[in-house]
Amino acid sequence: MVASRPGSHKSKELALRLLSALVLIPFALFVVATGGLVLAIACAIFAAIMGYEWARMTASPIMPATAVLAAACVFAAYFGDWSVSFIALLVSAGLIFLIHPSRINDRAVAAFGVFYSAGLPLGLFFLREGTWYGQAAALILMGTVWASDTGAYFAGRGFGGPPLAPKDSPSKTWSGAIGAMICSGLCGLIAAGLLDASRVSWLFAGFAISIVAQWGDLFESSLKRRYGVKDTSGFLPGHGGVMDRVDGLGMAAVFCAGTMALVAPLHGLLGLQAS
Known part of the structure; x- marks a missing residue:
């Protein structure tokens, strides 16, 4: 068996990155240029995925709740305004803190995960819809x-x-x-x-x-x-x-x-x- 060379692995990874970029960049430009509900849905999807990733990274046992609540905060911004979404963030983080079955430190990390996962997409949403x-x-x-x-x-x-x-x-x-x-x-x-x-x-x-x-x-x-x-x-x-x-x-x-x-x-x- 011939081992794969490091250079070939890097070339394959670069090709994957370029292919992903060719798909993601036009999609991102279309979503942001369109705005409104299209942007809200896209931001909510990204918030849910980021909530999942945060829970996965921190080994949180409440992965689905983190993802769902992060997405809900984005929709709160679309159907309300920045104050409604901020209240939704506080309530969601509080719920995660309360239902997390582990130590105080782990609860705080999980609660911050909602702010982080929803907050980044919300920043783009509010900038576009300002x-x-x-x-x-x-x-x-x-x-x-x-x-x-x-x-x-x-x-x-x-x-x-x-x-x-x-x-x-x-x-x-x-x-x-x-x-x-x-x-x-x-x-x-x-x-x-x-x-x-x-x-x-x-x-x-x-x-x-x-x-x-x-x-x-x-x-x-x-x-x-x-x-x-x-x-x-x-x-x-x-x-x-x-x-x-x-x-x-x-x-x-x-x-x-x-x-x-x-x-x-x-x-x-x-x-x-x-x-």
């Missing part, structure tokens, strides 16, 4: 995060250097982080040109999105290292789980939706003021 020009905001966010990921990958491979977080994610480097910010900043400048908005504001918005997205990625890496798992599931061939793919995007969406909601002058500076 009182500002949500379609443009959400699509630009997605492009900026994807550019950040791409810049991090190629800069990290090309330049190497010291690791960004040696304990939690030794493969990520400072050169990759800088490359990610440069690509995100360029996306910000492109967005400024398309929207005829402040270049300085969009440049810093691109930097901020990249930093938050990278932090989201590192946060999940630390969780997976703590629980001793490589991937949260195998739902996405070549990528692992849904949480593995949307951690950075979800954190950035929460950050952007919250910032847009709290800092109204940004709507005009970024050219996202609703007409």
